[in-house]
Amino acid sequence: MNATARRVTGARSESIRSAGQRIYDDAGRNSEAAIEALILEIRKRPALHEDAFRIAATTIVAGFHHQDNAKVKRGDDIGTVHVPTAEVANDAPVVFTPQSAASVKASNAAFKRFAVTLTGLYLFKIKDGNGGEFLLGQATPDQLRAAEAHYRAQGSTMVRTARWLEKIIACSRDNMPIHQSLNLKEIERMKDDAFNSEV
Incomplete structure (x- = not known):
């Protein structure tokens, strides 16, 4: 929440959350x-609009995040994501401004050389x-x-997620993206083992 979104009401300053609490109580x-x-x-x-927009956007995007992670854990196909490879990830973003069909084709070819396509459990989003x-x-x-x-400090489901990540860490190569260390079948087997274990 943006703490600067305040309105002076008489002698007090009120945030969107405090306004919400007051209205909920009333x-x-x-x-x-x-x-x-x-x-x-x-x-x-x-003055409350920016906070309201941010809360709405955060709630909506969080819903997509949780939905995607739940689907990925179940093994559902949520598509693919093209991400930069390590060779370009730390450089300035590659910006393509196509002017023609030929330029679009050239840009797509260049992107494929500097990107990897991730799918399945590789798309599981992790909070740090x-x-x-x-x-x-x-x-x-x-x-x-x-x-x-x-994750380990959060609770039973999170403990299982932590165990899954622990298995991935133990079987992966240092300083390399996971998609280069482990295949999806290995990650899926580790996930099943971790989530079927006792807490």
């Missing part, structure tokens, strides 16, 4: 009534515990170590 904790009243309040107070995130297929063992410790 509505007798009736969720539907509180939602409608909060929407009206946000419409009246432009510090507000960042990355795809499993792009992670290095060092990145996974911090994430594994974060």
